[in-house]
Amino acid sequence: MLIEILDVIISGLLNGSVYALMAIGLALVYGVTKAFNFAYGSFYTMGGYFAWVFLVPLNLPGGYYTVFLTAIPFLFVVGFFLEKLLVAPLRKRSDWQMKAMMLTLGLSLFLDIGYIAMFGPRLKSLPDIVEGTLDIGPLVFMKQDLVIFILSISGLLCFAWILNNTRVGMAVQAVAQNPIGAQIVGIPKDRVFAATFAISTIMVGIGGILLSQKNFVNPQASTGIMIKAWVITAFGGMGSIKGSLYAALIIGMLEAFVGYYLGMIHIDIAVLTLLLITLAFRPQGLMGRE
C-alpha cells in the first residue's frame, strides 16, 4: 500500500519535472513575445521523432549524447526561423494575437499530419537512456527515471542561470518588461523574440526526448501536451516561472493519482476541473501578478 503510493508519487514527480521544463518554456515565450503558440506540442513530438530517427533507424554512435548535442542546435534553428518567417510578419497588425493563434494551430496540424505521413501512424518506442534499477531497501527505482528527473531539473537550473546571468537572458527579461524601452536602449527586439521562441522550442523538444522514453513517440500526443503546458502556465500564473514550477509538480501529481486510482480516461477532466476552479477564484493563477 505504502509502496504503491510511493510509486505514484515518484511517477508524479517525474512527469511534473518534465512538465515544468515544458511549461516554463511556454511561460517564457508567452511572457516575452505575447504570442499564443498552439504548435508548442508539435515540437514535443518533433523532439521525440528526432531522437527516434537518430537512435533506431540510423543507430548513430554515442546514443543519447549525440541526440542531445544535435537536437539542441536543430531545435534552436527550427524555432528561430519559424518565428522569423511565420510569427514576425504578423506582428505589424493590431489583431496579430488572434492571427498568430490561428497560424500556429494550422502549423500544428501540418506538423502532426506530416509526422504521420513521414513515419506512419504507429507509436515508436525509444530505447531507455539508462538500463537497470537502483534498490534502496524495499524501494526499487528505475535508473532511467532518476536520469530523466535529474536531466529535466538541471535543464531548468541551466535555463534559470541563462536568464539571470547572461546578457542574452537579461535582454530577454528587458524585452518582456517593456519592448519599446528595450529597443530604445539598443536591444534588438526582433532578434530577442526569435531567440525566445527558439529557446522555448528547445525546452519542449528536450521534454519530448525525455518523456517519449516512457510514453512512446506518438504523433497524436501534441495537442494533449500543448494543452497541458498551457494549463500549467495558466494555473501557475502567466509569466511567473516559479508559479509554473509549482503548478507543474502539482499537476504531475494530480495526474499520477487520478490516473492510478480513477483511470487514465479521467486525467483530462480532472486537470480541466482544477484549472476552472483555480481560475474562478484566482484569475491570475497561483502566483501570477494582477
Added chain:
Amino acid sequence: MIKILAVIYGIIGILPIFVSDSSIMMRILTMILIWSVVASCWDLIMGYAGIFSFGQVAFYVIGAYSSAILSVSLNVPPVVAVLMAGIITAIIGVLVGLPCLKLAGPYIALVTFAFQLALEPFLKGPLGKAIGSGGSRGIISVPPIEIFGISFSSSNLVPFFYLTLIMTLVCSVIIVVILKSHWGTAFLALKDSEDFAASLGVSAFKYKLLVFGVTSFITGLFGALYVHYVGILSTRMLSMEVFTVLLIMIVVGGIGQYPGVVLGAVVTVTMNELLRPMGIYRLLIMGGMVVIIVLLLPDGVTGLFKKLSFFRSAGKREQVQ
C-alpha cells in the same frame, strides 16, 4: 451585407434544381449550409465580440449528442429534440461562459479548447455512457426528422436541403440583426476601447454572455440537425480535423468580415470534398493552407476584394482628375 448574403444563399438555393440527381453535389450543398452557419457563429464570437473562444466544435457536438440521446434513449420526437438540443447547448454555453468570459483573451482560448479536449474522454467514459452517449461506439440509428409525414433524412436529400436552407436563412437573419442592432455597436465600442466603453455604461460581460448564449443555441441547433441527417454519431466529430476545417472557413473568409465567412464555408467545404481522394495529404494541405492564408491574406478573401475595390475606386478618381 444583406445583399451579399442573399446572393450567396440565393445561388446555393437554386443549384439543387440542376444537380438534384447527383447525391454528392446535394451532400456538399447541405454541408455548406450547415457549416456556413456554425462558422458564422464563430465569426460573431471571435471577430465581433472579440472572445477568443475555441469551443465552437464542442458546442456543435454537444448539440448533436443531446438531440441524439433525447431521440434515441428518451424517444422524444426529433423535431422537439432538435429544439431542446439548442436550448441545452445554450445553457451549457452560458455555464462555460460565466467563469470564462471574465478572463483575459488567451485564458478563454485555453479554457474553451481544453473544454473540447475534455469532452471526448467524458463522452467515451462511464459518465458519458450513463447519459447514453454509447461510449466509444457512439450512437447509431438516430431517427430522421419528420414533419407532416415527410421524412428529412440522408436518403431523401432535396427536402432536407430545403429544411436546412430555411433554418440557415432564419439564423443568418438573427446574426445580421445582432450585428446591426445596438449589440453590434456595443461590440465595436468594446473592441476599440473596452475601458472607455465601460465608462459609458456598456457592460462587456453582459453582452459577451448574451452573444455566447445565442451562438451556442444556433450552433447546437445545427449540430442536432446534422445528427438527424447523417443518422450516426461518434466522438470522431471532436477530432482536430473538424476543428481545422472550421478554422479554415473563418481564415479564408476573414475574421470579423461577416458575410466573408459564408464564402469561406463554400470554398472550404468544396475543397475538402475535392481533396478527399488524397487521403492523409488532404489534412497536410489544409494545415499548410491555414498558415499560408494567414500570412498572405490576413483578412481572407474579403480583404482581397476590399483591396481590389479600393484600387478600382482609386483608379476612377485619377481618371476624373
